[in-house]
Amino acid sequence: MRKILLAALFVSVSAIISCSEGSKKPDHESAKSENTEDCETSTIKDPNEVKPMALMMRTMADYCDTMRLKINKGEKVDSIAFPLMPFWSAEPTDSSVLETLFFDNAIIIQNAWRKLMSSPENQAANYTAVVDACVHCHSSYCSGPLRRIRKLKLDYKAE
Numbered sequence: 001m002r003k004i005l006l007a008a009l010f011v012s013v014s015a016i017i018s019c020s021e022g023s024k025k026p027d028h029e030s031a032k033s034e035n036t037e038d039c040e041t042s043t044i045k046d047p048n049e050v051k052p053m054a055l056m057m058r059t060m061a062d063y064c065d066t067m068r069l070k071i072n073k074g075e076k077v078d079s080i081a082f083p084l085m086p087f088w089s090a091e092p093t094d095s096s097v098l099e100t101l102f103f104d105n106a107i108i109i110q111n112a113w114r115k116l117m118s119s120p121e122n123q124a125a126n127y128t129a130v131v132d133a134c135v136h137c138h139s140s141y142c143s144g145p146l147r148r149i150r151k152l153k154l155d156y157k158a159e
């Protein structure tokens, strides 16, 4: 019994290792790979250095991935499964973003998010307004993730 358990453990550990190695892209492949989502000015690559604002952004992007699929299937989304992330009060990688235009954009997305969650009707249109708000702020502040954000649109088709 012990041997079987050990064997199973070994298999799963090596599967995890090979999986994470397999997902790494070789350096010579396009400098801007799918996984490059940092802001263009950001040079921080150490995962321990990821700031709270960046983490909340990743969570929001993950939420949108899921919401997109649900809304396209006609399922409802709500703020229990997808709470609004208070990223505007979290520490950013580059504190120079914390200016009036940034906070104005943050208010736009807060309103769009609340509208999406508070009205079960028109979720497609209200979700589109949320993604437009992501794009709007990212056009001013952090253009790196725009490619990822475009994939959050309801009608995005993988090529």
Ligand code: HEC
Pocket (backbone or CB within 6 Å): 037, 038, 039, 042, 051, 052, 053, 054, 055, 057, 058, 060, 061, 064, 091, 092, 093, 094, 097, 102, 103, 105, 106, 109, 130, 131, 133, 134, 135, 137, 138, 141, 142, 145, 148, 149, 152
């Ligand atoms: C008010 C402006 C603003 C809005 C709105 C906004 N972002 Fe961001 N986003 C930023 C800034 C600034 C950063 C850089 C954060 C940092 O590095 O600390 C960022 C970073 C990101 C990142 C990269 C995080 C990483 O891994 O380093 C992703 C992905 C992202 N945003 C997705 C989204 C999505 C999806 C939305 C909409 C649901 C959104 N953003 C809305 C300003 C905004």
